[in-house]
Amino acid sequence: MKGAARRVAIEVGGWALVLVGIAALVLPGPGLLLIFAGVAVLSQQYEWAEKRLDPIKYRALKGAAESVETWVRIVFSSLVAVGLLVCGVIWIWSPEVPDWWSFRDSWWLPGGVATGITQIASGLFAFVLLGWSYRKFHGKPEAVAELEREIDEADEEFKQLRD
Known part of the structure; x- marks a missing residue:
């Protein structure tokens, strides 16, 4: 029974975070961070979520970098x-x-x-x-450039996984 309860908790918690994150994309709030958190929770159970984790994480960090440009x-x-x-x-x-x-x-x-x-x-x-x-x-173009390189690498890895 513990396994079933854990699975339900992961499902409900993960999808709730994803839905709140989607809402926060248009409302005040950290939308991409919440989506990332939801996908991170779901990645404990689903391979498709694990594959999408890095691209979402780097996009959330990119949003954080842009917010203080x-x-x-x-x-x-x-x-x-x-x-x-x-x-x-x-x-x-x-x-x-x-x-x-x-x-x-x-x-x-x-x-x-x-x-x-x-x-x-x-x-x-x-x-x-x-x-x-x-x-x-803020004021650290090298950190932003490194983040952009990581985004490109994550996108390339994701494309290879899809092909």
């Missing part, structure tokens, strides 16, 4: 993280429904404290990722 991107990412923190505090504080709110009252700040905690956690996670990306890639 310019000060405009760094400032924008920081503002988004601050926005998440502020929204989380507002959700937890849960002020009364304002007069200008034209929808049903139940639609005001849905999810309550749990949503607020998630937003604060996302904001803190965004700052940690931004700091890590800055230290690893």
Whole structure:
């Protein structure tokens, strides 16, 4: 029974991370990192996931490098993280429904404290990722060039596996 429970946990956890990662590609969040984490979990069970792990990992790292290429991107990412923190505090504080709110009252700040905690956690996670990306890639063209070489190698290996 333990084996079946582990298999279900890997399936559910891996696919949940992939789906949240796909959503985070268009919403604020580390989409490629979440997809990578989901595929890494699924690679414990599936050979197809293991084969795709390196190309996804390197694309996620490339996204991290690009996020700190310019000060405009760094400032924008920081503002988004601050926005998440502020929204989380507002959700937890849960002020009364304002007069200008034209929808049903139940639609005001849905999810309550749990949503607020998630937003604060996302904001803190965004700052940690931004700091890590800055230290690893900002002003270091050799690190970005090395990453691009690794992406090319991973793509070539993946093509050979498909052929």
